[in-house]
Amino acid sequence: MTAPALKLTDLHKSFGPAKIIQGVNLEIEKGERHAIIGPNGAGKSTLFNLISGQFWPTSGSVELNGQDISRMKPHEVNRRGLSRSFQVSNVFTNMTVRENVRCGVLYSMGHGYSFWRNVGNLREVQEKTSAILEHVGLIDKANLPAALLPYADQRTLEIAITIAGGAGVILLDEPTAGMSHSETDRAVALIEKATEGKTLIIVEHDMGVVFGLADRISVLVYGEIIATGRPEEIRGDPRVREAYLGDENLEGVA
């Protein structure tokens, strides 16, 4: 019996009097693609921050592969195999695309804080970087400064950095926000390709993406998960319809 990739147990988070997360329980199996949806202000970003170690829970626990990570700092969580992206593009704008991805690769390749090696001479690191760039289709733009990339490419780069360290659990925070239709389609394809064999947790507003991508969906409303299930179960759940999903949304993907 293997432990679930991620297990949230009775998770609470308050900021002063404001209770943002109120008792979330969730288990995500290895290899699962899980989407978290909910109206604005439901606490989705806070939940991501709790999982990834940016905030520490007021009570309750977060377990990654059976190990409690609820009191770890983000970099410690990351080293244990969880990586995340951000809602707004969060890349190293002063570096080239290649250097961005290389930053994501370095630690996992055992080059941590070393100051006795020239990065240019680390053969495996260069190869891995190139492989990832090729995988996500950014190799042609490898030597452009990240700041000069078009928006959709920056989002792609964000995903590339997120997967670069080889984490088994990937958290993506609205990866397709602000993209056009065709860009979204390409992004979904990329996410599927890039997270193959990994556990994916995604927060997304675009229901097309959610229902196309997710194995299971959780609905977060006012800091509580009101429903978890397969896409068709969620679509049929009256509570979900009432709380969150407009009919037309569901028609759209049907």
Next chain:
Amino acid sequence: MNFTKSAALAAAISLCAGMAFSDTVKIGFIDPLSGPFGPTGDAGLKQFNFAADQINENGGMAGNTVEILPFDNKVNPKESLVQLQKAIDQGARFIVQGNGSSVASAIIDAVNKHNTRNPGDEVLFLNYAAVDPAFTNDRCSFWHFRFDSDADMKMEALTDWVTKNEDIKKVYLIGQDYSFGKAVAAAAERMLAEKAPDVEIVGNELHPLGKVKDFTPYIQKIISSDADAVITGNWGQDMVLLIKAAISSGSDVPYLTYYGGSLGAAVAMGEQAVGSVYQVSEVNTNLPTTDAQNALIDAYEAKYPNNNYYFHRIHMLMDMMDMAAEKSGSTDPKDIAMALEGMVVDGPYGTVTMRADNHQILQPLFVSVFSDNVQRDVENTSLGWASTDADRIEAEDTKTETTCKMERP
């Protein structure tokens, strides 16, 4: 006069000027010209310039023009060495400095090193006011001459005064926290224990050099210690502010100082300090002296109306250097140094000798008191420094034992 003639004359004059210029004796003056001790350094510079002008008017130093090159060292030893290097680079072979034994110590070191490393290009350090006794004892150097009486010699005079005044039973020592301040405190402790074992030292305070802006808390301590007299080696702003705080807090015991004559102190002291502030020095302007000396003082104070004739030793230094140049017929630092050793001069206030064994000057000292009954006042206050014959210490009597083992090149 026709054109050709006058042109030839002009050319001749400029040629002469050019030659004179090439034979300038450059003296590097390294002292504070800004900051808390700026006024003190500035007063010294004015006196040096005045003395140099005098020598130049009388035909120069062995026929050469004397020029003072000022360098601001902010009383920082390291900065002083940077400035020393600059002075040497600009052709100064004589260095004068006075403010701060910490600086003098660094300069002695650096000059010694320079002279070993650059034979034939020696530099001579003439110290006019840095009075840490070590410079003419353990750390004496052939390349250093001191034209001021050292801290021990002055302390002998002050402790004698304390011993003579039988009402003084408790003494408070306050000084600046560096080598000179410590030397003063140590000398006071040692000499009082020797001469007047019944006098108790009720306080021994060292404060940061040049950083205290309000001495009231220190004065408060002095008052509450019931001291009958205060001994201080403070100079510059530290002297002025100490006295300012003492006056405003009504501390009226005698203040026995090394540098009560510091520029600005008289204004801060005012009427209230009359009869209670003393200083030990080689001069006060109300001493009986020659007409020539009086004329010199008049000329100086006419030129710098906001300054007083204070650094008599600067004139002694320049005169003795001039005589040494005359005597040796050279302005080479080594020749001047040789000629200075053992030189005896008949000064306006008595005979002055430069000891050959440790390069320490012997000059008469005077303990003067701040008074409202004086001929020459200071800082245009109608107050000044006065002394009686009983306050005079003969040059010979200031002589102390030395541990110096002079190494001559």
Next chain:
Amino acid sequence: MSDMATENFANLAPSNAQKFRMRVLPFVLFAAVAVLIPLFGPSRSAYSLLNAIGINIVFALSYNMLLGRAGLLSFGHAVYFGLGGYAALHAMGMIENADGGFWGSVPVFAMPLVGFAGGALAGAVIGWPSCRRAGTAFAMISLGVAELIAAMGFMFGSIFGGEEGISGDRMNGPEVFGLSLGPIGEVYWFIAFWTVLAALLIFAFTRTPLGRMSEATRDNPQRVEFVGYDPTRVRYLVFIAAGGFAGLAGGMSAVNYEIFTPEALSLLPSGFVLIMTYVGGARYFAGPVLGAIVLTYMQSNLSDFTEAWLLYLGLLFITIVMYAPNGLAGIVAGLWNGTRATGMAYLKTWAARVVAIAIAMVGVIVLVEVAVRKSNGYGEVFEPFGLHLTPGSPLTWALVIVPLIVGLGLLRHLARDEQEAGA
């Protein structure tokens, strides 16, 4: 060979020739200049200046590891310079007093290494509490620590020597490369050696994983956490390295000046290295080098021409902060790139701007110089080019006001032109 993939797919990748031109050639030139200088037979004052420049280059480069590379604004970098210098001086004292034994075999030439150790150790101790924060908090802590250490300097006489400081003698111990280190010309070789070596090492540091991550942390500490790095740890390690190189510069200074006083730890030298680095250009590796050369020159030579040199320095610094945040190096790079991109037109507007600034400067200089002489009270008069400018004369005021109006007007006009061209 490792860059094969790059070469196959992207033409923008730096070729080996480019790499050589960007990374190796500048250092070869730098070293060549350092070696060639003595051939011109510099005077003693030139040597003093060059030695000071070398020390300041290393000091400023080490400071830029923090400011430019890691984005940490420190007001206390002189602490590491000073502690390194003190360590070196104490070591020199041991060499002087050594009777054989370990210290008897240590050459004074190696003192910068002792300085490095001292600076790095101090960085490791002080950096621990300081590096938990970045930005303004880091700046404040560095200020507090600097003042604290400087105040302590006056207290522990056996370590810092009180007001007198600690002195040493460099002419002891075994000689390296046949240098006795006595005459200043020999000290030059010592300084040149360590300057080039330190610059090389600091550059190499920027190419290491830690060096790259320090820049990543500067730009985006949050992202850095999610690639497995602890930003605090990155800052801390960079801080130690920067402290080490500052200490190395301190060790060079200890040998050159043979004295250190507690003032060397204080806010003033810390402020000076900040100004050097920023004026030179913190975004460029060569910026601090440029800044160190220009400012050290100003410090030692401009101060002979004018007493108001610090005023000019302040004006220069503020102008750079307001109009050229990338410093002198940024201006040079801008000129180079602009000329290459748009050709002579760019050069022309640039030259026009320089002329305008120069005209305005005439007014500023006349004003400042006349004022300085008046405030000194020695009765000196500012006499440039045989003019006799007294504070009262109308000529003086004309020379202040007219250039200022003309210069600033011209600058404004140029700025407007540029705006229209851009629109």
Next chain:
Amino acid sequence: METVVFSLLNGVIYGLLLFMLSSGLTLIFSMMGVLNFAHASFYMLGAYFAYTISSVSGFWLALIFAPILVGLVGAATERWGLRKVHANGHVAELLFTFGLAYLIDEVVKIIWGRNSVDYRVPELLDFPLFTLYGTQYPAYRIFILFVAVAMLVALWLLLKRTRAGLIIQAALTHPEMVGHLGHNVPRIFMTVFGVGCALAGLAGVIGGNYLVTDPAMAISIGPIVFVVVVVGGLGSLEGAFIASLLLGLLQTFAVSIDASFADIFGWLGLGETTEVGRITIASLAPMLPFLMLVLILMVRPRGLMGDRDI
């Protein structure tokens, strides 16, 4: 006993002087996020302006006009200098004020000379007010006390009773809200900067003749004012007030204590002749503020009364 009384009086006066400086700095820092490195330079300008005005027309006019002048200089600095670099972030602003401090120092040296000026206590107040335990207490010090308290009350009324004060208060606690207040933000910034500088100028007017008016006065007090602001807690005038008094008392009391480390830690075997043993509490006075700063930042980074980390 007398030591305690006098140290208390002197400490409170020094503390209030510090508060006059730190209150302005807190206002500026909390609202604009600018750590005004040149704040102490405005204090120095206040003293020098007062010196010049009082030599022409007497001290009392100087007391009024010197701070106003300093405030105008401050407002102009904000308008034509700081506002320009605002877009480049807080570090650029910090560097700008750092350069400004340099510049003001040098300008002061040129206009008023490199050495201290003879800025005196007005004759009207130059007398001993009372004598206690044989020590005279100068009237001018009590006058400082009055001016500082009057300023404190005026500032309090301004903040609590006026509309402008309410806006400032709101901005102090929620700096990110300033932009949403619907007011002319640049003008508020300019006013706050000007007023903050004027307060520093006022401190200069009454502190310049109490202490020393020289070009070094800015750099000697500047770092201490930073300490006060951080120790008190950012955005908290109350905190700045407490920290000012605390530091004032601490430094004054330290000077008056004669004990050395050997006296205190003698039971640990610390000898009187050892280097550490010889250190006296009095000699620690100059480093106390910075020790406090480092300790506070390590233990409680938000300061005594602050509600946010720096």
